[in-house]
Amino acid sequence: MTHPQLIIFDCDGVLVDSELLSCRCLCDALAGCGIEVRLDEVLDRFLGRSMDAVLEYYRNGGRSLPEQFAADLAAKVRETFRAALCPIEDIGSVLEGLPIAHCVASSSALDRVALSLSLTGLARHFDGRLYTAQMVDRGKPAPDLFLYAAGKMRADPRHTLVIEDSVSGVQAAKAAGMTVWGFVGGSHYQMRDGAGTLRDAGADRVFARMADFWRTEQ
Structure with a gap:
């Protein structure tokens, strides 16, 4: 996509x-x-x-x-x-001036998400567009949270791209009818086969560096 x-x-x-x-x-x-x-x-x-x-x-x-x-x-x-806490490397460059509507959908509590973004200087990129599992009946891997976020953002799920690092998140996005890219650049994947795991879960693409966010894979 x-x-x-x-x-x-x-x-x-x-x-x-x-x-x-x-x-x-x-x-x-x-x-x-x-x-x-x-x-x-x-x-x-x-x-x-x-x-x-x-x-x-x-x-x-x-x-x-x-x-x-x-x-x-x-x-x-x-x-x-x-x-x-630190931001993921190069995520600021991805978000800076991002011309596509974007938001956050997280399994964490709203206050934790807000704190995380504030501490890492990323809050300004989302302007309160934060959606969490507290807002829906079923959390990931159910599709509820992603569908809720898309609804709030007035976007068609079929034209929505999700960036996820977990199996449950990938499964939730696919259940919502969305395209999902698996990200394996976090420190928790340094000693784990995250790429294989997320592909098996249904990720449409897997990448390990935010610097490669828009790079076309060969």
Whole structure:
């Protein structure tokens, strides 16, 4: 797709290099509840998923998490982001003067997305066009969030391009009838076969550098 009506960006792992930071926080929080889980397991299970999906996973496994778990984890993630969060390399150049309508659709909470974009200087590129799983009944991999965002932006899903880094996000975009490019340039893919995984999930293209965003593949 060379001339989309709308580009929808995921936030974590696409705009900001946050996935390893947040997944390490989740590992530590789970350990505090007596649940030992490796970082690679957290990435496999929860990359691109909402907090509700995390809570549901353990509830279904008979390990309901404490009532304050989500709030305590969110506070730890905010502290970590303020100390270490960086934008994805070259994303600013992609967004600067982008002539196509664009927005964010993320599984993260709205306040976390807003903080991430503010800390990395990217908020000005979206002017409040932020949509999150809190706004729909079903999060990714259901198509609800992407369809909601397209509706708010008055764009045809068939002419919408999604940039995603997770299997659940790719699946959600395809279920919404959209074109999706998988991005594997985040630090969480340095030791993982992200390209193969996202292609298997249905990504129409996979790329690893934002500098190659518009480059035609040979």
